[in-house]
Amino acid sequence: MNSQINVALAQISPVWLNKKATLEKILDSLQQAKNKGAELVVFGEALLPGYPFWLALTDGAAWNKTVVKELHRQYVLNSVDLEAGDLDAVCAFAKANKIAIxxxxxxxxxxRGGHSIYASMVYINQNGEIKSSHRKLQPTYDERLTWAPGDGHGLVTHKLKDFTMSGLNCWENWMPLPRAAMYAQGTNLHVACWPGSDHNTRDITRFIAREGRxxxxxxxxxxxxxxxxxxxxxxxEILQNCPDVLANGGSCIAGPDGEWIIEPQIGKEEIITATLDFNRIYEERQNFDAVGHYSRPDVTQLHVNRERQSTVRFED
Incomplete structure (x- = not known):
């Protein structure tokens, strides 16, 4: 049975800019996924405590604007401090129910001093342990007004049953070299997390599946x-330019042949589940393996710096 895994995609909205309430909603979603037999549950980008939609709606690039500064303050105060145990309840749920997240x-x-914030993708294993926190390498466009750029420390894979899993944030999935770094570590179940909307997921999901098999x-x-x-x-002020729909979902699953297992799901909160069969990987790697028999490391190689970056080093 290690060749099959039950996965769940939690397509939900946050309680926007409210860490405590969003954590409660995450735990409720985990319970729903558990009731559906999930062994791996995945959530969208920046879900906790939400995506910074105000930047595009309030002239976010205006210098020293009170609205933007005060919303940024609220965002920082509701961000996640892993060292302080902000995810303890989620980790406890993972351990008690043998669910990876x-x-x-x-x-x-x-x-990094505790004041700047990063769009991170955290992996919690079935023992309730935080095994990695991947900080988004390059925030996109107005995201740079609130998120700091991350580093390569989180470019790692994790084992679950027969599967080797990787994860990237949003437009990182369009970056060829981070994808190659994951392929080189043997990924065969890739998690791409997005703030929402099928215009992001519809093309790239199948592309990565076919490229990486x-x-x-x-x-x-x-x-x-x-x-x-x-x-x-x-x-x-936010509502003055706010559309009815800011993010319409678009969660989906593609198989290693690049075809849909579940097409993008639009317009409603739901827990989306599927059972994946590892043996499909071997079938599709027969004619293409990007870092195996269809690679030329004597001609092209990638070098990855996975050191956690810091401004200062202390020697006591």
Whole structure:
């Protein structure tokens, strides 16, 4: 039975900019996934405590603007401090129920001073242990006004049953070299987490699956105008230019032949499940293996720096 795995994509909205309430919703989603027999549950990018939609809606690039600064403050205060145990309840659930988790969150790491924030993808194993936190290498466009760029420390894979799993955040999935780094480590179940919307997931999911001859789980969040909490700072200004739908989902699964197992699911919160068969990997690697028989390391090689970056080194 190690060749089969039950996976669940939690396509949900956050309780926007509210860490405590969003954590409660995550735990509820984990319970729903457990009831469906899930062994691996994946969540969208920046779900905890939400994506910074205000930047595009409030002239986020304006210098020293009070609205932007105060929303950024709220965002930082509701971000996740792994060292302080903010994910203890999620880890306890994983351990008690033998469920592995990929969770997209906003991290406020102590090793970078504890004030800047990163779009991170955290992996928790079935023993409830945080095994990696991958900080997004390159925030996209207006994301750079609130997220700091990460490093290569989280470019690692994890074993679950016969599967070797990897994960990348949003547009990192379009970056050829980080993908190659994951292929080189043997990934055959790739998790791509997104803030939401099928315009992101519809093409790249099948492309990565076919390029890597791997299963690809693209998991997206949901967000609508009505999901904005009534107590959100500067809500009136945000609503002035806010569309009815900010993120429509689009979670989906492609097989190692690049064909759909589950097409992008649009417009509703749900727990999407599937059973994956590892043996399909061997079939599709017969005619192409990007880092195996169809590679030329004598001609092209990739060098990856996985050192966790820090501004200072202390020698006591």
């Amino acid at each position: 990929y969770l997209g969150l906003i991290e406020r790491p102590q090793d 791997t299963f690809v789980l693209s998991v997206s969040s949901m967000m609508t105008r009505s999901d904005l909490p009534s107590d959100t700072l500067h809500l009136e």
